[in-house]
Amino acid sequence: MDYQYDAFFSYKRDRESDAWHERVKVKLEYWLKQELQKLDVRIFFDTEDITTGARWQQKLSTALKQSRCLICLWSPLYFQSKWCVSEWMTFVERETFLNRERPSTDLVMPASYFDGDTFPQKAKNRQFLDFSEFASTMPKFWDTELAVKFENERLRRFAHDLAEMIRKSPPFDEAFPVVEVGEDEVESEKPIARPANA
Secondary structure, three states, X not given: OOOOEOEXXXXXXXXXXXXXXXXXXXXXXXXXXXXXXXXXXXXXXHHHHOOOOOOHHXXXXXXXXXXXXXXXXXXXXXXXXXXXXXXXXXXXXXXXXXXXXOOOOOOEEEEEOOOOOOOOHHHHOOOOEEOHHHOOOOHHHHHOHHHHHHHHHHHHHHHHHHHHHHHOOOOOOOOOOOOOOOHHHOOOOOOOOOOOOO
């Protein structure tokens, strides 16, 4: 067995933002081809790589193990999803597994889809690129000057750093761990604060 994907794209699914995430993935693949100077760049993306009838949990587990690194698009709701947190923790565990022999192995490439201030401390401890001012649920966003700025100033930089991470990724190891976190390990919904004089 060997790697099948250059990266695994981890994001919180929502029909309002799914198309935006998919477009980001396509743009990253394009710029990664330039950075890595190869045509066969592969990023695992659930809606493209899990087909009807597939045992999706097994497919996710295999794809995580066979991906060189992880792209995370973080938002507050990302950290309330057991599956999203499991994907992230799988690569955190792999880093721990590898750092015994190769110190400073980084395999998580994060960006923020929304916020950043409310992320758990474990996420805040990582440098992430802020995509939030470019996150949009509007399909026409990609025809705007803001989209051009997003691609030129953020996505190309992200792809450059991701390519470097891919180049430095360790050889595949069948012993790479895959983590499934429990419900108690994800952020709970924040209660809505009541006005002081209510």
